[in-house]
Amino acid sequence: MSLRERLMADLKTAMKAGESARVGTIRMITAKLKDVEIAGRAKGGEGVSEDEAISALRGMVKTRTESATMYRDAGRPELAEKEEAEIDVIRAYLPAEMDDAALEAAVKDAVAATGAETMKDMGKVMGALKAKFGVGLDMGRANAVVKASLS
Numbered sequence: 001m002s003l004r005e006r007l008m009a010d011l012k013t014a015m016k017a018g019e020s021a022r023v024g025t026i027r028m029i030t031a032k033l034k035d036v037e038i039a040g041r042a043k044g045g046e047g048v049s050e051d052e053a054i055s056a057l058r059g060m061v062k063t064r065t066e067s068a069t070m071y072r073d074a075g076r077p078e079l080a081e082k083e084e085a086e087i088d089v090i091r092a093y094l095p096a097e098m099d100d101a102a103l104e105a106a107v108k109d110a111v112a113a114t115g116a117e118t119m120k121d122m123g124k125v126m127g128a129l130k131a132k133f134g135v136g137l138d139m140g141r142a143n144a145v146v147k148a149s150l151s
Helices: 003-019 020-042 048-074 077-091 100-114 117-138 141-151
Strands: none
Touching: 003 020, 020 100, 048 077, 048 117, 077 117, 100 117, 100 141, 117 141
16 A cells, blocks of 8 residues: 555544544645655656655654744643644654664664765765665664764
């Protein structure tokens, strides 16, 4: 089942169950994917690939995480909780993230494969990781591990 089909099935289920917050978040996801598809058409592409969809969903999670932090800092916990609830719904459509041990092992392999020794070589390591894992890897987490390993 494709991501779009899964979203539509979950939307129908949430509507029947009366889960208005979940319905709103799923509609937001489908709107974002439609925007990505339209932007891709302008570049001559057809539809949205799974990699593009996952990348868009990761961007949505990142935006909401930053918003939740700002709401908490501003003393608006109810808005932060709303953002966090949206994050939980969005993460349900993302592939499972690599655990910390597997991420560290992948970084060690990439460092060894590229011959990286200093922080100047970080771009090579990140490029190798992106080439090997694509959007299945959260580059933000990988970035921190690469920095720690090269420092």
